[in-house]
Amino acid sequence: MAELQLDNITKTFDDGGDEIVAVDDVSIDIQDGEFLVLVGPSGCGKSTTLRTIAGLETITDGAIRLGGEVINDKRPQDRDTAMVFQSYALYPHMTVRENMSFGLEESTDLPDDEIRERVTDTAEMMGIAELLDRKPGELSGGQQQRVALGRAIVRNPAAFLMDEPLANLDAKLRAQMRTELQRLQENLDVTTVYVTHDQTEAMTMGDRIAILDDGELQQVGTPLECYHEPSNLFVAGFIGEPSMNTFEAHTDGDRLVAERFEYALSERHEDAIDGDNVVFGIRPEDVEVGSDPDDSHTYEVVVDVVEPKGDENYVHMAFDADRENPETFTATIGGLRRVEAGDTVVVRFPPEAVHLFDGDTGEAVLNRSLDTVEDVEPLL
Amino acid sequence: MRSRILRVLGASDEDDPETAEPDVRTDGGTTSDAAAASGETSRLGQWLDSEFAKSLPFWLPATLLVGLFVYGAIGWNFLISLTDWQGLRQPTYESLDFEMYTRFFDSVFAGGLLSGPQEYWALRNTFVLLVVFTVAALAVGLLLAILVDRDIRFENTFRTIYLLPMSLSFVVTAIFWAWMYNPESGLINQTLGAVGLGSLAQQWISDPQYKLFAVMFALVWQFSGYAMVVYLAxxxxxxxxxxxxxxxxxxxxxxxxxxxxxxxLRASTTSAAVVLMVFALKAFDFLYVMFGTRPGPSADILAMMMYRESFGTTNWAYGSAIAMILFALALGVIAPYLYLQFKRGEL
Structure with missing residues (x-):
């Protein structure tokens, strides 16, 4: 158990003379026992970052510290980390018990009966005790996944590194393992770095999430920080499903002029903006559908497509429905509210929910106000 | 297709709708009248229509050829091994017995060390060659494969270089190694002398102590490349x-x-080992080119002895018996492999 520090790490690959930067000057401090999720689209460098921590890739520049000690030049086998692979990478010729013992046998001097005991204990905790004598090929995907986790847990390492460990499970099992993994990590209290491309996993599992794009760290923060206070357009678009609606616009006095609508700015907005080009953003759930047309910040739009999800509906709407390929934006409404394609509705963009981004750099200049957040009153 | 087969077989194609002017039904078949009129040919026609008959042209010729020239020859060889045929007379098939086999195994077990008869040495060397050569070639091949697999430069070049010796004929490599092992001008002794290890120089292929070792070393050189390719895959x-x-x-x-x-890599090991062992059993050419038909007890193998007995001293029946023993050994090598494949459902 230890804290893990990534200090300005950079990793470049040489591709036939061209230098490709996979990880660009990334610094993250991961607290002891923290669950950090590295998230980003494919090719963003999140897996490479994880592999540099494991020692499977060497870093070009920077420092990795585990428990205060620089481990840059240590070989993977000398770093006290355990990794769970997306493919599980179980050794096919070994039984589950042998798979789980292997790491202890190779990395510690523990006597055989101690190893046996630890493996049995961990297997019981993971609910795979009855599988110990089977080979990986005889197990289901979910069972293999548990064995892979168990193999990492039994080592009791300073840090867990997980590379999309749930990606190969079906949706139901994945949701179940998500909570289970969280509970395990909380109980074990081992520093964990978890890589995923799935923003739902990132949001629900991490103590903090680090969002990477194109090798560069975009934001590190708690899931709700990243959701409500994205530091730039990329984070705003990546976190949240469906994505935040964004409209390019420019300022004109106290109004914001987008291609198909104008928005009256409040004082709070005006104070934040400097520069002419602004990107106007609003989350789908903040778009109020069916407002009173006389209210401020309301627009008449035409419903393009409705995606019913049961609990809620995703409504895709357009200002310019008359066009060939209308540019749509999305609103989510309750599952019991009915609206159909072709309907004309009034939507409202409430000023307190508006995000504003610098049109040139994409940096957030103003995030939604959280004044309206209310706590659920406990019953007792 | 069917009418062609019929024509080939000279059979009547009366009920063939193409030629026989039949009462054609709308579904393209013929009416039962036409079929009944020629009951005999219709049964033949039915048989000719079966999958079995249709597949015949594809496998029958090959089966006949292989059956006659491979399995027939093995069978005949076995028959000869049961006779007492020797010399230049024709074989007689009146008294068939296993005398040749008992003679072989009696000799094997009668022999003491060093003074033992050729049967003992040939069998012993065959086994040594089989086991030591195979294990050594596998080990060297595995090592090469692991080295070549570690993302080295010029990987393809190395792979080709290591595999090249296998494409050479035994005749070429035997002559090549005979030169290498030459006590005076051979590269090995010359090199040893040049680096000051002249005392290690040996009469590699005439000293009985090193003969078999020298042969196996050369064979490992030739075949470890093959093991490497299998392991690399x-x-x-x-x-x-x-x-x-x-x-x-x-x-x-x-x-x-x-x-x-x-x-x-277990699967790779099994398949490479089977091929290597079969090569070991067939090492005849190599020894023949290097030593002639009399390599001496220390390098004699069953294949060589079989050749000597049959074509040297015209003990045809005895030679055949040795050939059958060799055949049994080859089967012993292949059978477990085939069984394993069969069990895995890959056969």
Missing amino acids: GLRAIPSDQYEAAKVDGASLLKMYWRVIVPQ
């Missing part, structure tokens, strides 16, 4: 995360290969 099939998992699990390079990678 096996290594390529192992996903890279197996290596990574082992490393993260704390295994050293050696342990990683020994405990994680090599055990996963």
Whole structure:
């Protein structure tokens, strides 16, 4: 158990003379026992970052510290980390018990009966005790996944590194393992770095999430920080499903002029903006559908497509429905509210929910106000 | 197709709708009248229509050829081994018995060390060659494969270089190694002398102590490239995360290969071993070119002895018996492999 520090790490690959930067000057401090999720689209460098921590890739520049000690030049086998692979990478010729013992046998001097005991204990905790004598090929995907986790847990390492460990499970099992993994990590209290491309996993599992794009760290923060206070357009678009609606616009006095609508700015907005080009953003759930047309910040739009999800509906709407390929934006409404394609509705963009981004750099200049957040009153 | 077969077989194609002017039904068949009129040919026609008959042209010729020239020859050879045929007379098939086999095994077990008869030495050397050569070639091949697999430069070049000796004929490599082993002008003794290890120089292929070793070394040189290619294919099939998992699990390079990678090459080992063992049993050409028909007890093998007995001293029946024993050995090598494949459902 230890804290893990990534200090300005950079990793470049040489591709036939061209230098490709996979990880660009990334610094993250991961607290002891923290669950950090590295998230980003494919090719963003999140897996490479994880592999540099494991020692499977060497870093070009920077420092990795585990428990205060620089481990840059240590070989993977000398770093006290355990990794769970997306493919599980179980050794096919070994039984589950042998798979789980292997790491202890190779990395510690523990006597055989101690190893046996630890493996049995961990297997019981993971609910795979009855599988110990089977080979990986005889197990289901979910069972293999548990064995892979168990193999990492039994080592009791300073840090867990997980590379999309749930990606190969079906949706139901994945949701179940998500909570289970969280509970395990909380109980074990081992520093964990978890890589995923799935923003739902990132949001629900991490103590903090680090969002990477194109090798560069975009934001590190708690899931709700990243959701409500994205530091730039990329984070705003990546976190949240469906994505935040964004409209390019420019300022004109106290109004914001987008291609198909104008928005009256409040004082709070005006104070934040400097520069002419602004990107106007609003989350789908903040778009109020069916407002009173006389209210401020309301627009008449035409419903393009409705995606019913049961609990809620995703409504895709357009200002310019008359066009060939209308540019749509999305609103989510309750599952019991009915609206159909072709309907004309009034939507409202409430000023307190508006995000504003610098049109040139994409940096957030103003995030939604959280004044309206209310706590659920406990019953007792 | 059917009408062609009928024509080939000279059979009547009366009920063929194309030629026989039948009462054609709308579904393209013929009416039962036409079929009944020629009951005999219709049964033949039915048989000719079956999958079995249709598949005949594809497998029958090959089966007949293989049956006659391979299995027929083996059978006949077995028959000869049961006779007492020798010399230049014709064989007689009146008294068939296993005398030749008992003679062989009696001699094997009668022999003491060193003074033993040729049967003992030939059998012993065959086994030594089979086991030591195979194990050595596999080990060298595995080592080469692992080295070549480690992302080295000029990988393809190395692969070709290592595999090249296998494409050479035994005749070429035997002559080549005879030169290498030449006590005076051979490269090995010359090199040893040049680096000051002249005392290690040996009469490699005339000293009985080193003869078999020298042969096996040359054969390993020739065939480890093959083992390497088989292993290389096996290594390529192992996903890279197996290596990574082992490393993260704390295994050293050696342990990683020994405990994680090599055990996963079992299938490669089996298939390479079978081929190598069969080659070992067939090492006749190599020895023949190097030593002639009398390599002496220390390098004699069954194949050589069979040749000597049959074509040297015209003990045809005895030679055949030795050939059958060799055949049994080859079967013993192949059978477990085939059984394994059969059990895995890959046959």
